[in-house]
Amino acid sequence: MPKTVVIVDDSKFLIKKIVAFFENEVKYEVVAQGYDGNDAVALYRKHQPDLIALDITMPNKDGQQAMEEIFAEFPSANILIISAVRGDTVLECMDSGAKGYIEKPLRFTDPEFIQDFKETLDEIFT
Template structure:
């Protein structure tokens, strides 16, 4: 069972991911709506894994990931993005994301990514 931090500016998306992950016996230790919140929560909670939306107000998921990775090089981060953001996905992987999941979320794809990143 992993401790997971979910970051997305849309409550519905956080809820959807949370439900998928809880069903697979993972513990949701926190949720954040912005990149800044994500960084602060990461420091406090030190989760095993973060799911991070690319597109958010104030600070993008990419910027938040870079900040987290700077402080915690071993952080495990899965980026989430809507269809058609291939360029951003490539950038995310190059910046240190371990995997990415595309919205709308496919349950088996989410769980595959999570298992692969954690193991």
């Protein structure tokens, strides 16, 4: 049975790329997609996936706020941050329990980037 993932990003274009990566490269089942932090919390509650991939900078509720809400209700959630944000915010997310961080821009045509992404996912589940 494949691992399940929810993908949340405010860019529909990037969501398509991320969905294709998870489905084709790592054979995860994408069970839902959302576009802001409110979606992230609601979709996590509904699907309780093996992994949720969150952007940080999103409208209505950012990824960091959504992550804190998810952890308050589901302390063992596996959260992967996929964002162009660097610095203190990323460190705060990692310190709060995010299991990994992938930096945008996503370079899905770069074999080294793909390998790093896969290794990050492997580390989350080991």
